[in-house]
Amino acid sequence: MDYYEILGVEKNATKDEIKSAFRKKARQLHPDVNKAPDAEERFKELGKAYETLSDDEKRALYDRYGEDGLKNAGYSQGPFDFGFGGINDIFEAFFGQGMGGGFSSRHDPNAPIEGDNLRMDMKIDFMDAIFGVEKEIKINHLEECDECHGTGKDKNAKETACKTCRGMGRIQQNTRTILGSFTSVTTCPDCNGSGIDPSSNCKKCKGTGTIHKEKTVKIRIPKGVDSGSRIRLANEGNAGKNGGRKGDLYIVLYVKDSKEFIRDGVDIHTVLEISMPQAVLGDEVIVKTVDGEEKIHIPQGIENLEKVLIKGKGVPYLGKEGQRGNHYVTIKINTPKKLSGEEEKLYRQLFELSKKTEKNGIMEKVKTAFK
Numbered sequence: 001m002d003y004y005e006i007l008g009v010e011k012n013a014t015k016d017e018i019k020s021a022f023r024k025k026a027r028q029l030h031p032d033v034n035k036a037p038d039a040e041e042r043f044k045e046l047g048k049a050y051e052t053l054s055d056d057e058k059r060a061l062y063d064r065y066g067e068d069g070l071k072n073a074g075y076s077q078g079p080f081d082f083g084f085g086g087i088n089d090i091f092e093a094f095f096g097q098g099m100g101g102g103f104s105s106r107h108d109p110n111a112p113i114e115g116d117n118l119r120m121d122m123k124i125d126f127m128d129a130i131f132g133v134e135k136e137i138k139i140n141h142l143e144e145c146d147e148c149h150g151t152g153k154d155k156n157a158k159e160t161a162c163k164t165c166r167g168m169g170r171i172q173q174n175t176r177t178i179l180g181s182f183t184s185v186t187t188c189p190d191c192n193g194s195g196i197d198p199s200s201n202c203k204k205c206k207g208t209g210t211i212h213k214e215k216t217v218k219i220r221i222p223k224g225v226d227s228g229s230r231i232r233l234a235n236e237g238n239a240g241k242n243g244g245r246k247g248d249l250y251i252v253l254y255v256k257d258s259k260e261f262i263r264d265g266v267d268i269h270t271v272l273e274i275s276m277p278q279a280v281l282g283d284e285v286i287v288k289t290v291d292g293e294e295k296i297h298i299p300q301g302i303e304n305l306e307k308v309l310i311k312g313k314g315v316p317y318l319g320k321e322g323q324r325g326n327h328y329v330t331i332k333i334n335t336p337k338k339l340s341g342e343e344e345k346l347y348r349q350l351f352e353l354s355k356k357t358e359k360n361g362i363m364e365k366v367k368t369a370f371k
């Protein structure tokens, strides 16, 4: 069987063409609609063809090597199994978005629903990002209602059937299309699918099973985090429903700038201004690192903007105990703008002296360059 023929598209069909061809055929062949004896078999084939041709990688394999190519690549070629995308596409094909109801377990009002994940942005100090810190934060989240224990029902009220859906939890709608008339089922808007009259809802949470509550959460921010680092706190998000698990809380960090240090990943940079004589003769100088004061050696004859390395005084690698980046001190040589009388005298002496030595030096260089 040829997948393109099954879908009724050309070999060079675009993804959109394949999708719309699939929807059209799925409507015709769905076993709930089509009572022909081979409808189910053809529907499965259609699903298989669509699954392959809607996936770039599988389609390329199929185009070159046919079904054997897919098999060799490890793609299952057994009965068409509805992948996550597949089944959603099929529901979409039938009911359009937002209309699916009553078919998927998601719409069972008593099925467990996972709580939402929460995200919170947090600013932390420069040093705290380097050495880690413990923080307490307040978050507003949904907690299980303590009145009804998450059921959303008032235990003293008598449950009566929802009048809108007569206890069905669903409403049937007939939709006429050019392909025929379909009955679609939607969740009852009055009881949210429970089938129970909303007057018996828990008064505290109005039937949602959850209530807004502020809570304090302790978090440990590890060493070496940076702006954009995310910390996941499992089960600290919103409460689920009907026994569904709680969501998680994600803290996204923003690290404040420092006045003294520039951070570049795991490295720290600072600038040190030194005098002309210091640059010429070298010196020992105290600089500030994130660990405190540190003595560094400025080598004789250092150039402007040259960097002095202080190994291991940078930022710890996140999650790697004991490993740290480096600190780089960029040297800026200050040219004096004002000179005392004595300084000027000395500089003039140096000037005269350097004229002689420099001249020789330059002439040597010119000579070698033209050799």
Ligand SMILES: [Zn+2]
Pocket: 145, 146, 147, 148, 149, 150, 151, 152, 153, 202, 203, 204, 205, 206, 207, 208, 209, 210
């Ligand atoms: Zn409640």
Ligand SMILES: [Zn+2]
Pocket: 162, 163, 164, 165, 166, 167, 168, 169, 170, 188, 189, 190, 191, 192, 193, 195, 196
């Ligand atoms: Zn209802």
